[in-house]
Amino acid sequence: MNHFVQRDWPDRPPAIKGRFYRKSLLIVLSITCLPTAIIGITLYLLGSSHIGKEVTSSNEALLLNAVKRINGDLNQLELTATQWAFDPRFDGSLRNVDLKDQYTVTQNLYRTLTVMKGFYPLVDQVHLFVDGKSPVVVSDFDGIEAVSSPDDLAGYRAVMSSKQGAFWLNGFPRVNRSDDHTVALVHKVPGIGQPYGILIFYLDRDKLVSLVHELSLGKAGSSFIIDEKGRFVVTEKGAGRPEGTPFETALAAEIKRHETGSGTFLYNFQGETYTVTFGDFTRLGLHWTYVTAASLSSMTAPVKMMSRMIVGVSLFGFVVALLLSWLASRRIYHPIHRLVGLFHDERRAPDPPSDEIGFLEKQWRHLNRESRELREKLEQAQPWMRSSFLLHLIQGHYYSFTEEELRERMNAYGWSMDGKRFLLVLLQVLGSVGCRGASRTAMLSSSPSRQRILRRS
Template identity: 35%
Template sequence: MSKRWTLRAKTGMLRGEYFRKSLVLVLLITCIPAIIIAASNYVIGKNEIEKQVFKTHTLRIAQFADMMNSQFDQISIVMSRWSNNPMFGSYLENYTFLDHIDETQELMQTMTVVGSSSLLVNDAYLFLNEQQALLSADGIEYLEPSSLEAYHDDLSQNTGLFLSYNLAISARGNTSPVSIIFKLPWHSKHPFGAFVLAINPAEIERNVAYLQAGDKGTSFLLQRAGQFVLEPSAGQAGLSAALKQHVLEHHPDQGTFPFKWKKETYIVSFGQVELAGWTYVTATPLSELTEPVVLSSRWILICSLAGLMLALLLSWYASLRLYKPIGRLLALLGTDRNGEPAAEREMEFLEQKWMTVMNETRTLKERLQQSVPSLREGFLLQLVQGHLYASNEASLRHRMDQLGWPSEDRQFSLLLIQLSGLHEDGARFREDDRQLISFAAGNISEELASSRGIEANLINFQDMSVGLLCAASIHMTAKERKDMLQGMSQALISTLSEVLRLRVTVIICRWTEEIGRIPELLEQTRQAISYRALQETHQIIAMEDLIPLQLNDAQYPFVQEKELLHVMRLGLNEESALLFTEYMNELERISMHELSVRQGLLQLLGSVRHMLIELGFVSHPLFKEGNLYGDLLALPDILAMRGWFMDKIIKPYLDEFNQAQNIGARRVVEEAVQLLKNEYMRDISLEECSERCHTSPFMLSRSFKQVTGFHYIDYIMRLRIDKAKELITTTPLKINEIAESVGYQHSYFNKVFKGETGMTPTEYRKKYSHIE
């Protein structure tokens, strides 16, 4: 015990020392280059950095000039295009707003576009000289006479595009510090109006601030006459006024020069914005250019030394932080801080936990694999008994692939093993042992098929008969397939007769590439049992070797009967009538005389009676009205038999079935409709909806069409489109946002919406929107 605790203490100490020493070494290696950089930066780089700062400052001045000239040039080009737009033609000279309300609203909307043509423009106005008004996106402003004089003076200039300062832009006295005037027409000496673009002061200030390298300097713009374009702030007013006076008196062009003011030396740069006629000036204290270099060198050195002093403390703290994820992982896997394993055992502990998880995963996979045979057996039973009648070939093959049974390039045949002789002398089993016999025969048959390398799946009918659904490649020859099944049949007879001491008959069915025909193969195989020779103890019957005439004599339309009973169970009126007609046609084709047809209908009548008893329809005329079997035998001809069976047997059952189903169907559909209205934006499949409404997909689909008049998918689409119409006309949401909110991708939504309404969502909004 003491040895364990000693080891635990040692490993814990070593763990902490390892993290701390490793981090100290890393910090030392990191700090040494920082000290070297600080010294070289301070000693060598100071002068070079100052030179680069001056070059950068000069380059910034040139970039500002290009930027401002580019923006004014862009505005000039855009306004030239707008002036040539017929919307701003000479008809506006005698234009009346009240007589042209729609055109006025269109002009107001257009001014919004004009105003957003440049970041430099805040608002756009259309000045009409004759109307003495300004038209903008916000409305119409009629100007005072004093304001109109300023507009008249500006429009009298010879140029078509120019700047104006402190121009009134409303009847309330609001002014624009700087405005761009573009005459309409621009070349006319007597224009009927002009575009008035109010330049955004904040944007000008932002561009001017771009010139300023520090907080202690100043930057400003001067007009041609020497006034400030925008008044400088109070903190920069003194320096700006002195610098403006110096520039106007001594430096008419552009360049860079030193300027002293209040014991501080400034580097001053200035130039011209040619298109606007502005002079831009920027001044930066020389100390601000060099001070960051000195301070950065000092701080790098100080931080490096401080890092060396804090290395030990940080290593201790970091070691705890680095170990924290391992501790959390240990706690998550079933231990805690007080009971964590020794350091050298931690990885072993994690490995053990990982192996435990892997073993559990393996166990779950094995359980899943163990359940596959039972799933296969259930699928095969449904298949051979005809319960998968509604599934198509592709669906059946897909389900087989999911169950690990490859179906591609395969053909199928059925071996039916029938056991008899239970009541003979020397029998090993009793009457109550039928299921046990079937179970034992199934196991033996499956093991024999596996030992011979035959792809076979067991079907246990629990009635002293089992089936083997065999599969083979479509590339096998007919002789190879026949020899394979003949050998398998001989082995089955030999083994089963020896072990169970019963008579064994093996019927070999024909091969088929269609899975959907397997129920028909089973029916034919069961019919072939009647050809068993009574004098033989064991026998193999190959259906391909039977005489076709014998098969025709013994045939009965079992497949058509099964299909008819299936659709009758589902309550399908049209399908029932159609399949009854197919049944009668097939029965007449294989019957030699009218008596055979009557016998076939009597058999069908018995099958229907059995189905009605299973379903609980005891109120059917078959159970209440006289002797229907005698009525059938008294009918004069086959045509009368057809009509009698349809009117007396099938239609009364379907009417009662549908009446019973309508009430439940309406309730289920109402529940499904409410579910779709609540969750229409999600992709709810028919299978999910039917499961949540506690019904089958087929019944829900059929009932949905009967109750609502729409197919399931069509109803969801109409529900989504109706909701989309509501959102389009009552909310300002974007079209892509509306598409996502109703469960569609944007591109597909446009296609579906236009297919339903004949218009795109945007066109629909323009036509029906209630939003002002």
Template identity: 35%
Template sequence: MAIIAVSNYFIGVKQIEAEVKRNHRLQLQEIYQSMEKQLFQVEIIGNQWVFNPVFNKELLNGDLRLKPDTTRELLVSLRILKESNPLIGNAVLYLDKNHLIVSDEEGIYTITDEEIKQTFHQLLNEKSSLMWWNHPISPLKYKSKVNVAFAHKIQGAGGDPLGTIILYLDKNQIDEFLYPLNPDGEGVAYILNKDGDWVTNGRNQNEKVLELDEAVRREVIDHDLEAGDFIFKRQGISYSVTVGTFSRNEWKYVVATPLSKLTSPVILVSQLGFAISLIGLFVAIILSWLASRRIYRPVKHLVGLFKDNVGIPSNIDKNDEFQFIAGRWRKLIDESQQLETKLEQNRHSLKEGFLLQLIQGHLYFFSEKDLREKMTFHGWNADDKGFAILLVRMDSIADTKGKFNEGDEQLATFAAANITQELLQSSWKDAEVINFHDLSLAVFFTFPAELPKEQVKSDLFHFSNQLIQVLTRYLTTRITVGVGKLVYFTHDIHKSLEEARAALQFRDLDKNEQILDMDNLLPQEKTQVSYPFNSENAIIQSMKMGLKDEAIRELGSFVVELKESQSMEIQFQQGMLQLLGSITHALLKSGVYSTVLQRGGNLYEQLSAIKEPDEIILWMRHMIIEPYVEDLSNTREKILEQIVSNVTLAIHENYHTPISLELFADEHGVTSYNLSKAFKQYTGTNFIDYLTNTRLEKAKELLRTTEMKINHVAEKVGYQPTYFIRIFKKLEGLTPGRYREMYEERR
């Protein structure tokens, strides 16, 4: 430690001095480039504005105070010139004639002092038309004064200058450039002109710092440095001084930073190193003495614990104590291994049960932190992880060339889960398989949260392709994989499973191997909906007519048409649910709803659970068509009688509206021929005669009991007036008017 302390002192101090000089050079280079750029911009601005038409020889004609428009234009131009660069503190126009000073801050001012007049007049005698003025004066009440300005002569018509544009620099802006070089104010940072006088010595200066500024300035002048570094010591403090020169106006910038403050930590660390080395030596001596006395205490304590547990006599030989401890330790290890084996046998079941509840969203009452701790407990590294689920479903196991039969769903799912687990061990370590025992299984994945979504999805698709190929090869069944959304909170894991299930509904019924991802399925382009309405009507009509074979044949045609137009599983199922709804609706409208159907439970739920078209056809046949046709054969006459009764009641209620036999036939789900035949059978007359007689009876009643005009009576019973008069006369032998007159005469 003593060697390290000495090395820290000598190496650290030298390194700090070198680093400070390097940082000075880098900072000064940045300040230099920024200042050079700003000074160049000031020169460009002055050069551009001197040619502005507002600064012309007309300024010499007459008194500016008597020309308000010209004066206003001058003041506006000077204000714009002042605000064109943050380094410009004030823009002033000097006109040699009448010795006028024009400024947007104080307007027009006449110089009366002869010395100041001479100073401004000398600017016009300079050889260069633009110059840096290192000793400017200003008669104005200028707030932030700095003894540097940029002057540009304005040429008159004859070549003689008529005045000067003077751009006074803003001291505060220059100080802003210097502030990063001395932010704490313990050093110095200032700019000198080529004569060694101040341009600015920074901001917030106190008396002590001003003394340091002057001392460093004198040192720089004595060294006659244009650029370079040196160490300056004053009052026991070492300063690293760096000097540089602006090429544009020969200014010197000077920065001095105290090194003592930077090197004091190194000195303190070195001193602490010496002190700690001495203390450490003393402590080591004490500990070595104490250790020799206390080293046996834990051994004695362990022997006592073991003897208490097994009842070993207390007079055991001290030479055998370590052997005794080793024997007891081996026994404890054996017992621990046996216990661990028993726990391992149950761990898998506990882990599988926890995972099943987690992915189904049953653990919502736990916090995010608790769930991640439970996942860690069960062997998952859940910190900074994302989660995803693949849902694998097998279909048509009866078509697996004899490997599986109907009822072997659990066996097929078990085989698929084992194959999936083996594939995961070789391709994806952070994953688990969940067996649902219903021809479906889920694969739960964890992945680093920082991985891009596209990469994770690509890996999931790659694994899904591998899994489909392996399962298809060994099980020869149709495999569909739904890819769940990527989630990053344990409470959202069940959403990944829900999305995977939703994706499976978009399975193409004509394909055997599919990978479905909702991100690629939705939103879909709007397509024209195609639904086999004709086949639906044919099925319903055949059922109502009791034609079982015809209804089954039409059902097969319906399924084929629907499958061709709606190849996705969800669309196909929706179409079949629509068919089921149409059939039950038609049966309800006809007044007949088979008790067999009522005993079948929730038909929509049963149909939704079936995925294969062939299985759906068998279900519809056994659960819908055959029970209804069988029941219909026993109640056909009663049905027709009820339909006719409903039609006659509807005629009496709606005789004044446009109604027809075909309308009632469609409403009750029968053909117009069958309805006409049944109507004639149960009423003794055909439909149109019954409707006409009903309307005429209502018309007679209106003619007898009201003063309503004939045209209004015709409309009230659903006829056009001309047709009403014609049909009334045809059936009654006289016109409606004559009928009313005869009734009045009889009264």
């Protein structure tokens, strides 16, 4: 028979857990952590993809709106210039007028040019070139200036000889300023008939750059407009054939290699990836291409932030699930641990069993076997115990017992006591025969086969 040590075990499970603890921990972890992990991964994948599409769609919408706004502003300026070209104040009579002598006419021209300039905020200055006996340029800012440079005069007359009545010029300088490159809208005057001059609307550089800056999708990028020859019309640094940065120059060359008029592509420059969007629009016969480039890292910054938030929340939920799983597994394992502690003998096996359920099953079977053996032995010894009880009763050892106590004792020895009464008859034979009979009576009282000496009534 095995030796069992029964003691109060601490509530804390042993340092080395068995197979049941590991299985229960894995089951609880699967129940609590798998849904959290699946939700987190799903949110990360679907959320990142959705946010990326939303950011790209939003940027494209902003770009289209900015391009429409620029187109609308330039269209309005073209319409305004055409209306002024047909104004009677710019009729053919100015061809033969000496503006230096005709003070009234000159003052009217100043006022008209000032009104034209203030009518449209995008315009910086308005000049009127008159190709008379003495070619001059009239402006509200510089007054009347004679065209003294042969190159300037040739440039003005080349514009007048063009078949188009109005067009845009990129890098057309102001009079007597060869290095003053601007963007200008030119319209012949008068609008009908043989032209004697041209109206020149010089755009404000800062405002034009501001319009182009609206095309930009972020700080880490660039926006600019180029003409059909790949020359810069406007950049974020200036207007009228400005010098582009190395990145803008390389990107402009890349745009020229694309046969399509518009599109979007990824462009790598010095280890950085940019998303490039370009499109074209025509301004009175002049073909311009707008280009905007944004760093892919800056565009995906909101996506990364949301993705990190999703991952952070998922990790937090996973940690909480781990903690709850650990606590739940301890609670589940606690009864098993106590049962193992009741059966485990450290003197025979210092280490806890590796399989708690198998260990408990083995001990349970062992206890059942021992219990069955003890019950069989008890059943075999019960007749002798009854005889011994009767002898002690006859000899007066139980005189101090009450009837209830005697019933309990007899019930423990296997007699059925419910609704029954017992009568004990003692016979004694005197004499020599009686002596042998007395011994016989004692034998009858102690023999299992003579239990009928206790007769039920």
